[in-house]
Amino acid sequence: MKKALLILIAIISFSACSLDDDTPSQHFERIAATEVDIPDEFTLGETYDIVVSYTLPSTCYSFYNFDYIHDETSREIYTYAIVNDDVTCTQTTLDSEYIISIEARQEDTYTFKFWQGSDNQGNDEYLIVEVPVI
Secondary structure, X not given: OHHHHHHHHHHHHHHOOOOOOOOOOEEEEEEOEEEEEOOOOEOOOOEEEEEEEEEXXXXXXXXXXXXXXXXXXXXXXXXXXXXXXXXXXXXXXXXXXXEEEEEOOOOOOXXXXXXXXXXXXXXXXXXXXXXXXX
């Protein structure tokens, strides 16, 4: 029984995974929001679309998703791209946008912080937009 178990473990160990040089290398990267189209005010209970524009710096970049972090009346919004590391890219930029739908559920003013990059010291910089609720 022990011998069969050892043989089974050996087979699984040698065949379970192999490192393929053909596997593309990718990583995620934050992309700066370049422009935001947002209403000047919200009405409590209504739903609104926020349009976030961004620029992909080369053909190696593809939009992945956005992250929406809720902290009381503040919202931090980050744009993420997948970057393909193992392909030949052109420096052609691509301007695009995505839409975030939000329902005004609070009576307090919303503070949106759209990530726009980092300064020379590595501190995050944001486009900050405050939207009152009527």
